[in-house]
Amino acid sequence: MQSNKQLDHKIWGIAWPAILSNISIPMLGLVDSAILGHLDSSNYLGAVAIGAALLSFLYWGFSFLRMGTTGLVARAEGAGDNYRSILILARSSVLALGLAALILLCHQPLISLGLWLMAPDAELQPLTASYAGIRIYSAPAVLVTYTVVGWFIGRQDTRWPMVIVIITNLTNIALDFLLIMGLGLYSDGAAIATVCAEYLGCAIALFAVFRKLPPINWPDLAIDLTEANAYKHIMQSNRHLFVRTLCLLFSFAFFTAQGENLGTEVLAANTLMMQLMMMAAYGMDGFAFAAEGLCGQSLGAGQLQAFHRTVRRCALWTAIAAGTVSFSLWSLQLVLVDLLTGLDSVKELMLLYFPWLIVLPLAAGPSYLLDGIFIGAAETHYMMSTMLLSVSVIYLPLWYLTLGMGNHGLWLAFTAFNLARGLTLFYWFARLTREQRWLPANQS
Numbered sequence: 001m002q003s004n005k006q007l008d009h010k011i012w013g014i015a016w017p018a019i020l021s022n023i024s025i026p027m028l029g030l031v032d033s034a035i036l037g038h039l040d041s042s043n044y045l046g047a048v049a050i051g052a053a054l055l056s057f058l059y060w061g062f063s064f065l066r067m068g069t070t071g072l073v074a075r076a077e078g079a080g081d082n083y084r085s086i087l088i089l090a091r092s093s094v095l096a097l098g099l100a101a102l103i104l105l106c107h108q109p110l111i112s113l114g115l116w117l118m119a120p121d122a123e124l125q126p127l128t129a130s131y132a133g134i135r136i137y138s139a140p141a142v143l144v145t146y147t148v149v150g151w152f153i154g155r156q157d158t159r160w161p162m163v164i165v166i167i168t169n170l171t172n173i174a175l176d177f178l179l180i181m182g183l184g185l186y187s188d189g190a191a192i193a194t195v196c197a198e199y200l201g202c203a204i205a206l207f208a209v210f211r212k213l214p215p216i217n218w219p220d221l222a223i224d225l226t227e228a229n230a231y232k233h234i235m236q237s238n239r240h241l242f243v244r245t246l247c248l249l250f251s252f253a254f255f256t257a258q259g260e261n262l263g264t265e266v267l268a269a270n271t272l273m274m275q276l277m278m279m280a281a282y283g284m285d286g287f288a289f290a291a292e293g294l295c296g297q298s299l300g301a302g303q304l305q306a307f308h309r310t311v312r313r314c315a316l317w318t319a320i321a322a323g324t325v326s327f328s329l330w331s332l333q334l335v336l337v338d339l340l341t342g343l344d345s346v347k348e349l350m351l352l353y354f355p356w357l358i359v360l361p362l363a364a365g366p367s368y369l370l371d372g373i374f375i376g377a378a379e380t381h382y383m384m385s386t387m388l389l390s391v392s393v394i395y396l397p398l399w400y401l402t403l404g405m406g407n408h409g410l411w412l413a414f415t416a417f418n419l420a421r422g423l424t425l426f427y428w429f430a431r432l433t434r435e436q437r438w439l440p441a442n443q444s
Helices: 004-037 043-060 064-078 082-105 107-118 125-154 159-182 186-212 218-225 228-261 264-300 304-340 344-376 381-401 407-434
Strands: none
Touching (some): 004 264, 043 107, 064 125, 304 344, 344 407
C-alpha cells in the first residue's frame, strides 16, 4: 500500500497542471473584462457578460463530452483496456462533431431564443447578438477539445490539457489587445479573438493525442466507430451530466440576467466578481480532476480501499485550497478591484458585495471535490438529482424570498445554492459508502 506522501505526490502531479490550466481560463475572462471595463462605457462589458453567459450555457451544456469521457476512460485505464480507452475518445469526438454541426445549423434560432430568455436592455441587445453570432462558429473546436481533455484527465495526464489551455488563452489575450484596443472592435473584437484562439487550441489538442496514441489496429477502430448503438449508449449514459450541466449553467445565466435587471453598473460589478469567483473555483477544481482520474482508476481496478484513501487526501487538499483562496480574496480585495476597473461607481459596488465572494470558496469547495469523485466513479445520476434539488428547492425560492435585499439577496441565493450542492452530494457519498455500493457485486 502506498503511503500518504506517495499518494499526495500523485494527487499533486495531476492537480498542479490542472490548477494552472484552470486558472488561466477565468484569467482570460478577467483580461476581457479588465480591457472592456476600462473603456468609456460599461455597455461593452455588459454585452460580453450576457453574450458569454449565453455561449457558456450552450457550450457547457455539452461539457458531458469532457466529464463522461473522463469517467469512462479512467475505468478503462484502471482495467488495463487501452483499446477501449482510445475507442471511447474516438466515439466521443465523432459525437462532438455531430453536435457541433447541429449547433451551427440551428445557431440563429438558438441565439434569438437565448436573447429572449435573458432579455438584455435595448442598448445592449445588438452588441450582445453580434458577439454571440461570432462566437458560435467556434462550436466544433470547443466540443472536440472537450473530448480530448476528458481523455487526458482520465489517463491521469493533466500536462497536455495545461499546455492546450495556456497557449489558447495567451493567444486570446494577445488578440484581445490587438482587436479591442488596437483596432477598436470592442465586444466584437473579444468574440473574434476567442474564436481564433479556440481553433488553435483544438489543433494543439489533436496534435497531443496523436503523439500519445499507442499502436492501433485502424481498420478495427473504423469498424467499431460505425456501431450506431454505441453512440446511443454514450448519449444515454451521459444524459445525467447533460441535465446537471444545464442546471448549473442556468444558475449562472440567471445570476447574470438578474444582475442586469438591477442596472448596468450592478451587472458590470457582478461580472467582474464572478470572474474572480470562477478563477477561485477553477483553481480548486485541480483536486477534483485528480479525484476523477485516481478514483476512476481505483474503482476500475476493483481497489475500494485505494478509492477511499484518495477521497480523504483530495478532501484535505481541497479544504486547504478553499481556505487559502478565501484568505487571499479578503487580503487582496482592494488591489483586485482597482486592477479590474477604472469606473468609480463599479468599484464601490464591488467593494459593497465583496464579502460574498470571500465566503463562496468555503461554501462551494465540497461540491467541486464531490463532483470529481462521482464523475470518476461514473455515478453521474446523483449529480443530476442533487443539482435539480439545489436549483429548484434552494436557489430560486431563496432568490424570490430575498428580492427586497436587491443584489445582496441574489448573492445570498447563489451562495446557498453552492452550499446545497455539496451537502446533498455528500449525503449520497456517505450512503453509497455505508451500503458498499461503489463497486459492482462481482468486484466487491
